[in-house]
Amino acid sequence: MFGEYIEGNFGNSIPAPRLPFAEPHEPSVPERVRGERRKFRTIWISDVHLGTKGCNAELLIDFLDNVDSETMYLVGDIIDGWRLKKKLYWPATHNDIVWRILKRAKRGTRIVYIPGNHDEMFRQFSGLHFGGVEIRRAAVHETADGRRLMVLHGDEFDTIMLAHRWLAFVGDAAYHAMMALNQWVNAFRQKLGLPYWSLSKMAKHKVKNAVEFISRYEEVVARAAAQRGVDGVVCGHIHTAEHRLFPHQGKDIEYWNDGDWVEGCNALVEHEDGRMEILHWPEEIARREQDAAADATFEDAARVPEAA
Numbered sequence: 357m358f359g360e361y362i363e364g365n366f367g368n369s370i371p372a373p374r375l376p377f378a379e380p381h382e383p384s385v386p387e388r389v390r391g392e393r394r395k396f397r398t399i400w401i402s403d404v405h406l407g408t409k410g411c412n413a414e415l416l417i418d419f420l421d422n423v424d425s426e427t428m429y430l431v432g433d434i435i436d437g438w439r440l441k442k443k444l445y446w447p448a449t450h451n452d453i454v455w456r457i458l459k460r461a462k463r464g465t466r467i468v469y470i471p472g473n474h475d476e477m478f479r480q481f482s483g484l485h486f487g488g489v490e491i492r493r494a495a496v497h498e499t500a501d502g503r504r505l506m507v508l509h510g511d512e513f514d515t516i517m518l519a520h521r522w523l524a525f526v527g528d529a530a531y532h533a534m535m536a537l538n539q540w541v542n543a544f545r546q547k548l549g550l551p552y553w554s555l556s557k558m559a560k561h562k563v564k565n566a567v568e569f570i571s572r573y574e575e576v577v578a579r580a581a582a583q584r585g586v587d588g589v590v591c592g593h594i595h596t597a598e599h600r601l602f603p604h605q606g607k608d609i610e611y612w613n614d615g616d617w618v619e620g621c622n623a624l625v626e627h628e629d630g631r632m633e634i635l636h637w638p639e640e641i642a643r644r645e646q647d648a649a650a651d652a653t654f655e656d657a658a659r660v661p662e663a664a
């Protein structure tokens with residue numbers, strides 16, 4: 357399904373265009389250096405939605421200033437072109453994020469940008485490099501322990517999901533038709549002196565809430581990965597960080613969603629040994645602050661005997 361995007365020659369390289377917001381000389385929020393950055397083999401982030409008020413730029417700046425990796429995947433919906441087309445909203449902090457990403461590329465991090473549906477205007481540049489950022493339609497990532505993971509934004513499955521929704525709707529219409537038929541049949545049965553016959557069990561199939569939708573989406577994406585013969589998939593798009601395993605022909609297909617920077621503020625990381633983990637950044641900040649407070653208390657306690 358994505359073969360034409362994944363394989364092929366991506367060796368082209370042309371100079372970066374001068375976008376109005378790209379690469380200012382200094383960011384408005386200076387880079388913070390708190391000792392060593394947490395180093396990972398790989399980092400995946402997506403659904404940042406720069407150019408919208410929903411984007412949690414401050415938390416993402418904090419994240420970028422505290423972590424480092426050999427490779428970083430930007431898994432789509434980084435810039436919200438849809439919203440920007442309607443109204444230009446571009447605060448300095450959003451510029452700071454672009455600055456930090458380009459700076460990482462310069463420092464030697466391999467950056468792979470896989471545009472999503474909100475930044476689909478960059479999809480036309482697939483296969484090209486801009487300022488050290490490689491633009492791809494999809495990618496296959498190999499983990500340190502040799503697992504092959506398909507990386508894509510995930511809107512590719514919207515049509516399939518819409519078909520599911522249409523099927524659900526047809527099911528719904530059929531259900532209502534059967535309920536009408538049920539009434540008619542029962543009126544007839546009553547005349548013949550037969551007992552009431554119910555279709556109430558059908559109601560069980562009428563589950564169409566968000567949880568069901570997300571669960572089905574995860575399954576559809578994992579199945580597509582299984583069909584491509586890879587060990588798993590990393591995507592974004594539905595703003596729900598998650599790790600699930602789907603059994604397929606005697607092995608488990610990994611489903612990873614790196615979440616978003618609108619609500620959850622999550623990132624997916626791969627450690628040096630190939631182990632993967634979803635980071636919930638607000639929790640990481642809380643832990644860091646607790647540790648700092650504990651250290652301060654310890655230092656205070658250590659000072660007491662000297663003072664006495």
Ligand SMILES: [Mn+2]
Pocket residue numbers: 432433472473474509511592593594
């Ligand atoms: Mn999307």
